[in-house]
Amino acid sequence: MEAIYIDKHYNLVIECKQGSKKACYELYRLYSKAMLNVAFRIVGDIAEAEDVLQEAFVDAFAKLKDFRQDTTFGLWLKQIVVNRSINMLRKRKLELVELEDGHLENIADDESWDDEDIQYQVARVKEGMKLLPDGYRVVLSLYLLEGYDHEEIGQILNISENTSRTQFLRAKRKLIEILNRKGTVS
Structure with a gap:
């Protein structure tokens, strides 16, 4: 049986899935500062971190119908922010040398x-x-x-x-x- 995590913002996620702009705004308000910090720690530039944040929320809201509560919304969103941040760095030609x-x-x-x-x-x-x-x-x-x-x-x-x-x-x-x-x- 698949684990379902219900976090304190479960109802907001449900409302947002149903098209509530108010619920989407509330999720943004609740998570934006923490997610901006995550992005900033990775990309190291506040303007780029803000871009990452906006793109991550756009992605999250567009894919919210696919969110199945197998983790908390915050962790799911954090994964999107981390991936977006990494993509931003790749655009800057991040090179990590593979070592033997x-x-x-x-x-x-x-x-x-x-x-x-x-x-x-x-x-x-x-x-x-x-x-x-x-x-x-x-x-x-x-x-x-x-x-x-x-x-x-x-x-x-x-x-x-x-x-x-x-x-x-x-x-x-x-x-x-x-x-x-x-x-x-x-």
């Missing part, structure tokens, strides 16, 4: 984060992430912020799981270099 299994680097994971001034550190990390190359930022965002595993990232980006892992490790190392250079990590 034997070329994975062992990168030390001995950096420690101080728990003081967490908000300050989070803000600095976000700023540092903006300086990462697109490929690094995308994998890092999908893994750390969006919760995808390397197998899922590989499928989304059409790369191997090992390439995803390598991109993540390199992104992490590059981010630490950026933060150390700016004097934000001790």
Whole structure:
């Protein structure tokens, strides 16, 4: 038997499927800020993230009749936003180099984060992430912020799981270099 997830916005989804513009607007209002953040973390440009957001909602509303509640509306919409964001990056000619299994680097994971001034550190990390190359930022965002595993990232980006892992490790190392250079990590 197929699992059905009923989230707190189930009735709005039903009303939207029935053609209610008010329900569609309410879904947009409820999810737009979070989805804009998802898009921005991936594409790294607010104007492009806004474009992604609009396109994702247009897609979602057009395909709403196909939404079967096998997940929550928010997760379903997030998948659309992530895919749209990846497509935006591909338009920018995102290139992730496929690596052979034997070329994975062992990168030390001995950096420690101080728990003081967490908000300050989070803000600095976000700023540092903006300086990462697109490929690094995308994998890092999908893994750390969006919760995808390397197998899922590989499928989304059409790369191997090992390439995803390598991109993540390199992104992490590059981010630490950026933060150390700016004097934000001790």
